[in-house]
Amino acid sequence: MKNRIIAKYLIETAHPVEKAVAVLAGEQSSGTFVKVPGETAELTEKYGAKVESIEILGESTTPYLNDSKPPKGVAQAIFQKARIEISWNYDNVGANLPTLMATVAGNLFELSQFSGLKLLDIELPQTYKAHYSGPKFSIEGTQKLAGVHQRPIIGTIIKPSVGLSPEQNAEQVKTLIEGGVDFIKDDELMADPPHSPFEKRVQLAMYQINKYADATGKKVMYAFNLSGDLDDMKRRHDIVLKNEGTCIMMSLNWVGISAVHQICQFTQLPVHGHRNGWGMFYRPELMGMSFPVYKKIFSLAGIDHLHTNGLRNKFCESDESVLNSIRACQSEAGGSYKVMPVISSGQWADQAADTYAKVGNADLMYLCGGGITAHPDGIKAGVESIRIAWEEGMKGNQLQDIAHKYPVIQKALAFYGK
CATH class of the missing domain: 3.20.20.110 (Ribulose bisphosphate carboxylase, large subunit, C-terminal domain)
Incomplete structure (x- = not known):
């Protein structure tokens, strides 16, 4: 995808996978836990992270991490594993490695919806190689x-x-x-x-x-x-x-x-x-x-x-x-x-x-x-x-x-x- 940053994750959640992944995309781009003034449809369309794909891998009755929060009112949670792909507009970050990592590997690890989350890979626009000259040797x-x-x-x-x-x-x-x-x-x-x-x-x-x-x-x-x-x-x-x-x-x-x-x-x-x-x-x-x-x-x-x-x-x-x-x-x-x-x-x-x-x-x-x-x-x-x-x-x-x-x-x- 031209001029977009793509990240692939392995996740586990007791919540509906689509909803949990939407929370991640919002948290790591233009959204937060409530709607705020200025968060227009136009802004979200341009700067909001997009969920590109979800692949369900299986489920378990035991979470990988015990401190996640299952949905309210659920007595026996079922934890689903999935591979997901999220993308961001390059303009969210620019050529900035620390902010890139804050975007793809920041607060998302702390989201209570997830009992497991691992960053598997990233794909970067050629703009990064144009900005960062890389190794000299x-x-x-x-x-x-x-x-x-x-x-x-x-x-x-x-x-x-x-x-x-x-x-x-x-x-x-x-x-x-x-x-x-x-x-x-x-x-x-x-x-x-x-x-x-x-x-x-x-x-x-x-x-x-x-x-x-x-x-x-x-x-x-x-x-x-x-x-x-x-x-x-x-x-x-x-x-x-x-x-x-x-x-x-x-x-x-x-x-x-x-x-x-x-x-x-x-x-x-x-x-x-x-x-x-x-x-x-x-x-x-x-x-x-x-x-x-x-x-x-x-x-x-x-x-x-x-x-x-x-x-x-x-x-x-x-x-x-x-x-x-x-x-x-x-x-x-x-x-x-x-x-x-x-x-x-x-x-x-x-x-x-x-x-x-x-x-x-x-x-x-x-x-x-x-x-x-x-x-x-x-x-x-x-x-x-x-x-x-x-x-x-x-x-x-x-x-x-x-x-x-x-x-x-x-x-x-x-x-x-x-």
Whole structure:
């Protein structure tokens, strides 16, 4: 639909579905709980949200959430599930990401008519892409900057997550880059704490990275975590730039859409988007939002990389959900931009072949924390095990079939496989 914003939801309600959905459409556009002066038929026709479709999925006698209010006088409520589609005039919002989210994901979650409501997807007019330039690097730009093609960018996270001094952090960086990683990042728990001041951490880490680059020609990308207030993030960004850094990172949910957009406009470095806290949006079956919405919003804001979890991860997310997230990152569907999917969370050599087979390409980052740093033969062996697993996996070979050729794979299977 030209120049309309479309949102798709999964809902549950004990009220007549059409009436409940009409309440949602009114609440999120020109209406409220009573008729007000100025709410003319002409205004409602132009600016009121429209119910585009309703698909009933089934019913239950038990609500997903217990705090919804069934219709008055109903002793035994029946809760119906449905997929619905709502649209808004672009002029209600304009090119404004925070107001867009207030429209499609605002007070509607609190409406008493619903015992469950999840935002599944959004489709945006091309006006949004015309206004928001999106990622400056995305997949191809990051690959070029990292000097990595035809395979994943292999990386890791500084571990322990907190507690290391800037000197200890730099020593681990030295070991990692000599071990052959392409990418290193701060843990999301590490920003600018008293025990590891940001500026000193950047100076010492970049000394090791630049020294190695001068000697070998390979410059490892390090995503330093800027997260904080906007002015502090700009100051930290300039510290990274001054020390010839090549990547910055933000905790997207806690920094906020507007701050992310400002930093993305401000910087000439790739922006690594960490989604920590994401579980509260996607984990409930009938509450929150799905990943495609999240990716679309932050790709418009300008991030270049976005975490997706990985296969057989240490969290609760299913492989199917992870694969859908990776595909969403690599797609421009719905009026958004491509971003580099970041495969992480409990990854080691074992998941490489299956990841390649199921994703169908290697246009991604493959980050292993303990999967590299805890290898029994050390960090270099950990990196080597990941690289071999991907090289062989892209040929269709599983670890068990090639382990006899590679001691580092044998050790990985014995250690992580248990």
